[in-house]
Amino acid sequence: SRSINLAVIPGDGIGQEVVAEGLKVLSAVLPQDVKLETKEYDFGAQRYHATGETLTDADLDALKQHDAILLGAIGDPSVPSGVLERGFLLKLRFAFDHHVNLRPSKLLPGVATPLAGQPEIDFVVVREGTEGPYTGNGGTIRKGTEHEVATEVSVNTAFGVERVVRDAFARAKARPRKKLTLVHKNNVLTFAGHLWTNIFNKVAEEYPEVTTEYIHVDAATIFLVTQPERFDVIVTDNLFGDIITDLAAAVSGGIGVAASGNINPSGEFPSMFEPVHGSAPDIAGQGKADPTATVLSVALLLRHLGLEAEAARIEEAVAADLAERVGNPARSTSEIGDALAVRVAG
Amino acid sequence: SRSINLAVIPGDGIGQEVVAEGLKVLSAVLPQDVKLETKEYDFGAQRYHATGETLTDADLDALKQHDAILLGAIGDPSVPSGVLERGFLLKLRFAFDHHVNLRPSKLLPGVATPLAGQPEIDFVVVREGTEGPYTGNGGTIRKGTEHEVATEVSVNTAFGVERVVRDAFARAKARPRKKLTLVHKNNVLTFAGHLWTNIFNKVAEEYPEVTTEYIHVDAATIFLVTQPERFDVIVTDNLFGDIITDLAAAVSGGIGVAASGNINPSGEFPSMFEPVHGSAPDIAGQGKADPTATVLSVALLLRHLGLEAEAARIEEAVAADLAERVGNPARSTSEIGDALAVRVAG
Numbered sequence A, B: 001s002r003s004i005n006l007a008v009i010p011g012d013g014i015g016q017e018v019v020a021e022g023l024k025v026l027s028a029v030l031p032q033d034v035k036l037e038t039k040e041y042d043f044g045a046q047r048y049h050a051t052g053e054t055l056t057d058a059d060l061d062a063l064k065q066h067d068a069i070l071l072g073a074i075g076d077p078s079v080p081s082g083v084l085e086r087g088f089l090l091k092l093r094f095a096f097d098h099h100v101n102l103r104p105s106k107l108l109p110g111v112a113t114p115l116a117g118q119p120e121i122d123f124v125v126v127r128e129g130t131e132g133p134y135t136g137n138g139g140t141i142r143k144g145t146e147h148e149v150a151t152e153v154s155v156n157t158a159f160g161v162e163r164v165v166r167d168a169f170a171r172a173k174a175r176p177r178k179k180l181t182l183v184h185k186n187n188v189l190t191f192a193g194h195l196w197t198n199i200f201n202k203v204a205e206e207y208p209e210v211t212t213e214y215i216h217v218d219a220a221t222i223f224l225v226t227q228p229e230r231f232d233v234i235v236t237d238n239l240f241g242d243i244i245t246d247l248a249a250a251v252s253g254g255i256g257v258a259a260s261g262n263i264n265p266s267g268e269f270p271s272m273f274e275p276v277h278g279s280a281p282d283i284a285g286q287g288k289a290d291p292t293a294t295v296l297s298v299a300l301l302l303r304h305l306g307l308e309a310e311a312a313r314i315e316e317a318v319a320a321d322l323a324e325r326v327g328n329p330a331r332s333t334s335e336i337g338d339a340l341a342v343r344v345a346g
Ligand SMILES: CC(C)[C@H](C(=O)O)[C@@H](O)C(=O)O
Pocket: A085, A086, A089, A090, A242, A276, B187, B188, B218
C-alpha cells in the first residue's frame, strides 16, 4: 500500500478556501490503499506580520520531508509588494529547484472565453522556473535621488536552459500533435536569445518527430488571441512564461480554472502545485472563489506522483462540472468542491 | 509658408509598398502652403548585404537634418536575428533619444477583433524607448559550451523613468477619462519596479485630477482581453511595452492598423513614425499589405509637427474607410492608399 505525505500551504486570502476544496477532492479520488497524510504550514502575511519570517531554513528542512506541496495563494495588500513573492514563493521555487513550471491551457466545452468563435485551445507552457530575470540579481544605487539607477539582471545558463528545453521536447513528443514552440525575444535580448535558440536547435536534432517553431514573445501574444490552436507545447523563459501563461489562462476559461505545477523532475526536492491565480483579498472569506484551479492543480500533483488514473478522473469531473455550469446559478466555493468530490468518487 | 523636410526609410519587405501609400496620403492631405520635401534612405537588408553597414555615424548626421522620419519596416530572414534590430532600429531609437514610444489602440466601428462582444477600446500606451532590457547591456561567457552563461541587464534610471512618466501624466490629463495605469512587475523585479513605482507615485501628486492604478504585466494581459475598456493611458517599460502593444494591436483591429511614434519630445532630434508590424517577407511585393498602419503613423507624424487638423483628417478618413470594408472585396495596398488619398483631399 502506498502513502502520500503532503505539505499543505493554504496561505492568504482565498487560498484557505480553495485549498480546503482541493483536499476534499483529493481525499475523494484516492483509492483505499493510498494513505494520505497532510501537514499544514502557516506561511503568508499573518506569519510575516507576527514574526517577520517568510520562509526559514528550518521551514525548508521541514518541507523537504514531504512527497509534494499543495499551495493556495500567498499575498496580501498589508505586505509591501515583493516581500512575500521573493521571500516565500520564489525562494521556495529556487530552493527546491522547481525548474519546470508547467501550465496547461485547455478550453473545455461550455467554458466562456473572451475570444470570439470558441477556438480550439489545448496546449501546455513549460516555463523555466529558476533563472532569467527572476534570479533577484541586480540592485539600486543613489536610491530615492534623481540620479537613481536600478538594474535587473537576467541570468541564463546552458545547464538551466538545456534541462527545461529537453523536458519540453519530451512532452511534445508524447502528445499527438508533437509540436514545440520556443518563445523568446532573440532579436533584442541577443545574449540570452542566442543561448536559448542554439540549445533549442541542438536538442531539436534529437527529436526529428517533433515539429518546431520560434516566435518572438510580442508576436506570441498576438497568436494567443488570433490563432491559439496553433500551439501544442511552448517552452519559454521565466518572465515570458509568467506573462503568456496569464494571457493563456484568460483565453482558455480564466484564472479560475488555470492550474500549475512547479516541478523538480529528478524528485530530489518535492514539487509544488498551485492555482495560477493569486490570493484575491477582495473576495476572500465570502465563498465566492472558484476552487477549480486548485482542484486541477491536485490532478497535476497526482500525475506527478504516478497516479495517472486518479488525475484523469479529476480532469473528467472538472470538464463535466464546467459543462453543467452554463445557464445554472453560481455556486459557492464549497458547493463546487462538493460536486467535484461526488463526481470523482462516483 | 511652412515646409516639412522628411526622411523616408522604406526598408525591407512590405515596407516599400506601405510607405509609398503613406506618402501618397501625406501629399494629399497637406495644404498648398506646406511644402513637402522628402529624401529616401536605403537602410535595411539589401544595404547590409552589399556593404555590411546598418546605420553609420554619417547616416545619423544626415538623418538629423530632417524634421521627422517615416519608416516602413526593417528585417529580412536572410539577415541573422538581431543584426538589423539592434544595428538599425534600436540604434536609431537610442541615438535620437526616442524615449516616448507612443502606441495608440482604438477599435474603430466595423473593424474585426478576436474578442467577443465588440468591446470599447480606446487607449494609448506610452512605452519607454531608451532604457530597460533594451540597452544591449549583458554578455556571454563560455559561448557554445555546456557552461555558457548569458546575461541581459535591464538598466533603469530616475532620469529616464521620470521623463516618460511625466509625458504619460500630461497625456492622461489631456484626455476625457484622465486615467493612467502603470504596468510593471514590481513584485518580482523589485529594483526596477520600486524605481518605477516611486517615481509614478511622486509625479501623481502633481496630477490630482488623474486617476491612477498599478497593474502587474501578467495581469495586464488578462485585462487587455477581458476588460480592455478599463485602460485610458498606460505607461510602461520598454520590454513590457513591446509585449502589451502587440497584444493591444491584436485586440483592436490587428497589426494592419497599429501605428506608432518614436518621439523625442524636446525636438533635439527628429522623431520617427512607423507601423507596429514588421516587414512580412511572406507577402512582400504582392500588393497584399494593408498600408493603414503606415497611414495612421503619418497622422501621428503630422500631429507631432503641429498639423493637428491634417492628422485628424487622416484619422477620420481611415475610420470611414475601415467601416466600408465590411462585406466588400479585399483591395490591394495601392487601392487602399488611393481611397484614403481621395478621402483626405476631399
Ligand atoms: C506572484 C508572482 C511572484 C508569480 C510569478 O511572477 O511567478 C505569479 O505571477 C505566478 O505566475 O506564479
